[in-house]
Amino acid sequence: MKKSSLGERLRSLFRRPEGDDARFDDLLDLLIEADVGAAVASAIVADVKRESRERRASDEETLVALCKDMMRSWISAADIVPVKDALNVVLVLGVNGVGKTTTIAKLASFFRKHYGLDDIVLAAADTFRAAAAEQLALWGERLGLKVVRQAQGADPGAVVYDSLESAKSRHAQLLFIDTSGRMHNKEQLVRELVKIDRIATGRRDSAGLYHRMLVIDATTGQNALRQAEVFKASPGIDSIALAKFDSSAKGGIAVAVGKELGLPVSFVGNGERLEDIEPFRTDTYLSSLFGEI
Numbered sequence: 093m094k095k096s097s098l099g100e101r102l103r104s105l106f107r108r109p110e111g112d113d114a115r116f117d118d119l120l121d122l123l124i125e126a127d128v129g130a131a132v133a134s135a136i137v138a139d140v141k142r143e144s145r146e147r148r149a150s151d152e153e154t155l156v157a158l159c160k161d162m163m164r165s166w167i168s169a170a171d172i173v174p175v176k177d178a179l180n181v182v183l184v185l186g187v188n189g190v191g192k193t194t195t196i197a198k199l200a201s202f203f204r205k206h207y208g209l210d211d212i213v214l215a216a217a218d219t220f221r222a223a224a225a226e227q228l229a230l231w232g233e234r235l236g237l238k239v240v241r242q243a244q245g246a247d248p249g250a251v252v253y254d255s256l257e258s259a260k261s262r263h264a265q266l267l268f269i270d271t272s273g274r275m276h277n278k279e280q281l282v283r284e285l286v287k288i289d290r291i292a293t294g295r296r297d298s299a300g301l302y303h304r305m306l307v308i309d310a311t312t313g314q315n316a317l318r319q320a321e322v323f324k325a326s327p328g329i330d331s332i333a334l335a336k337f338d339s340s341a342k343g344g345i346a347v348a349v350g351k352e353l354g355l356p357v358s359f360v361g362n363g364e365r366l367e368d369i370e371p372f373r374t375d376t377y378l379s380s381l382f383g384e385i
């Protein structure tokens with residue numbers, strides 16, 4: 093995230109004379125601009141106002157701390173720890189262009205490095221978009237990983253089925269399933285994803301993890317919240333991965349998904365390179381949002 097965007101502006105706002113009620117109106121605007129959403133912004137402002145009055149403290153440090161405490165109470169981090177000696181499956185969901193395929197490549201590299209997992213399989217279940225499987229295959233080649241794919245237009249459910257069989261037979265430890273972000277219409281997409289989810293849950297190794305991760309693009313603002321709402325309803329989500337955090341001057345979306353949907357965040361994407369991903373940590377996120385790091 094572009095540092096200091098929210099943080100610097102908040103601090104300069106809070107540096108204004110104490111008792112200046114207009115500060116709280118400006119705080120509301122800043123939070124909305126930072127993408128936390130109007131309802132969440134109002135809740136934060138009301139709470140910060142009340143707390144600062146009760147404590148009779150409205151200095152910059154107190155106000156920033158109050159804002160952060162409020163946000164911290166809603167945000168949660170999802171730790172994805174693969175089960176040893178089992179096949180762990182991560183189903184990666186998200187609308188087109190958010191960063192699914194890149195996130196899969198980064199995660200494969202991350203889990204290889206940090207958990208010593210060697211045999212990772214990638215499944216190209218986006219058979220709708222031309223060149224989608226090609227893109228995943230290129231990452232697979234670069235990383236030296238097995239990619240299960242079929243021809244464009246093939247049944248994505250069949251790709252998922254094949255990938256599970258393949259991963260099991262080679263005793264792979266981790267399988268990432270890349271899905272389509274777009275089909276002829278939204279209903280069709282949801283139906284397809286529900287089917288993929290059903291096949292994957294039915295065929296998975298019950299000893300391993302099964303994790304449905306929704307990738308959202310941090311630059312798309314409140315749209316991402318709507319997307320999360322839809323995918324949460326069907327097929328369901330276990331965590332959010334926040335891609336393109338580096339390109340967003342806002343970044344408050346993790347607060348919105350936490351407060352509005354109760355969804356935890358697992359990873360943050362910080363660029364286009366393989367190493368540009370890290371597990372989500374609430375305190376690091378808040379420090380970055382407030383321009384402290």
Ligand SMILES: Nc1nc2c(ncn2[C@@H]2O[C@H](COP(=O)(O)OP(=O)(O)OP(=O)(O)O)[C@@H](O)[C@H]2O)c(=O)[nH]1
Pocket residue numbers: 186187188189190191192193194195218221224272273274335336337338339360361362363364368
């Ligand atoms: N700056 C930045 N760019 C990213 C990040 N993650 C992905 N991208 C870029 O976003 C673009 C789309 O990424 P993809 O991984 O192809 O997205 P997708 O969701 O798989 O797209 P579709 O398969 O078309 O649905 C690419 O140009 C990526 O390099 C990130 O964390 N930061």
Ligand SMILES: [Mg+2]
Pocket residue numbers: 192193194218224227270
């Ligand atoms: Mg893709």
